[in-house]
Amino acid sequence: MKGIIFNPVLLKELKLRFRTFKSFSGLMFYLSVLIIFVSGFLLVFTEFSLTGFFKPSESFMMFSVISVLQMGLVMFMAPALTAGSISTEREKQTLNILLTTTQTSAQIIVGKLLSSVAFLILMLIAGLPLYSIVFLFGGVSPWQFITMFFYYLVTLIAIGSIGIMISTLTKRTIVSMIATYGTMVFLGFITLFFYFIGLSLEQLFIAQNPNTAPFSPITYFWASINPGVLIVTLLSPDIKSALTESVGISFPNWIIYLIFYVLITALSLTIAIRKLRANMKTNR
Structure with a gap:
C-alpha cells in the first residue's frame, strides 16, 4: 500500500500540477466565485449598510448556500483535472514509455488520481477563511462543517476515479472530457429528474388507491x-423528513450515498488498473 501511494508518478504529477499557471488560475477562479458570493450575500442581508445586523439564522443560510455552491464547483472542476490523465499521455505518445518503467498499473492510476485529489483538497482548504466568517456570526456547529468536508472528499474521489477510468478507456481527451461531464450531469441533474418522475408516479398511484401508503425505494x-x-x-x-415521508422509507440517505460512491470509486479504479495494460502481453 505504501508503494502504491508514495510513488514517482505521484511526485511527478504533484510537481507539474502545482507549478503550472493553469492550476493557479483555476484556484483563483474558485476563490473569486466564493468571495463574490459571500460579499454579495453580506451586502444584501445587511441592506448595503456597514451598520446592518447579520443574524445567526442568516449565517446558517449563507453556510447552506456556500455548501451547495462548493459541491457544484467540486463537481465542475474535478472532471477537468482527471478526465485527461491517461488519454493525454496517450496523445503525447508518452504512455508506452511510462508503462515500460517499474511502476505497476496501480501505482500509475493511484498516482494520477491522488495528484488531482490533492489539488482539489487545496482548493477546499483555500476556501476555509470564507467559512470562518460563518463561525464569526454563529448559527453553525463544527460537526456540520466537518460533515460537509467529509462528503466533499468522498464525492471528489469518486468523480476523480470516474474521470481516470474514462480517460483510460478512451483514446482522445476531448471524448473523455465529454463523457466525464456527461456522468456529472447524470449524477447532479438526471437523478433529480428521475426522482421527481418517480414521485409523480407514486402520488398518482396513491390518488387512485387512497388506502395505500407511499413506498418507492427506486425513487x-x-x-x-x-x-x-x-x-x-x-x-x-425538515427537508430530510419530507423526503422520507414522500417515499415511505426512513433509511438514512447518507448511508446509501456513502455506499454508492465508495463502490463507484472501487469499481472505477479496478477497471482503470485492469485496462491500462490491456494490449500488453503481461500485466503488472
Whole structure:
C-alpha cells in the first residue's frame, strides 16, 4: 500500500500540477466565485449598510448556500483535472514509455488520481477563511462543517476515479472530457429528474388507491445518490423528513450515498488498473 501511494508518478504529477499557471488560475477562479458570493450575500442581508445586523439564522443560510455552491464547483472542476490523465499521455505518445518503467498499473492510476485529489483538497482548504466568517456570526456547529468536508472528499474521489477510468478507456481527451461531464450531469441533474418522475408516479398511484401508503425505494435511491440532495438533507432536518415521508422509507440517505460512491470509486479504479495494460502481453 505504501508503494502504491508514495510513488514517482505521484511526485511527478504533484510537481507539474502545482507549478503550472493553469492550476493557479483555476484556484483563483474558485476563490473569486466564493468571495463574490459571500460579499454579495453580506451586502444584501445587511441592506448595503456597514451598520446592518447579520443574524445567526442568516449565517446558517449563507453556510447552506456556500455548501451547495462548493459541491457544484467540486463537481465542475474535478472532471477537468482527471478526465485527461491517461488519454493525454496517450496523445503525447508518452504512455508506452511510462508503462515500460517499474511502476505497476496501480501505482500509475493511484498516482494520477491522488495528484488531482490533492489539488482539489487545496482548493477546499483555500476556501476555509470564507467559512470562518460563518463561525464569526454563529448559527453553525463544527460537526456540520466537518460533515460537509467529509462528503466533499468522498464525492471528489469518486468523480476523480470516474474521470481516470474514462480517460483510460478512451483514446482522445476531448471524448473523455465529454463523457466525464456527461456522468456529472447524470449524477447532479438526471437523478433529480428521475426522482421527481418517480414521485409523480407514486402520488398518482396513491390518488387512485387512497388506502395505500407511499413506498418507492427506486425513487428514494435516485434522490439518495444526488450530491445536492445530500447536502440539503444534511443541513435541513425538515427537508430530510419530507423526503422520507414522500417515499415511505426512513433509511438514512447518507448511508446509501456513502455506499454508492465508495463502490463507484472501487469499481472505477479496478477497471482503470485492469485496462491500462490491456494490449500488453503481461500485466503488472
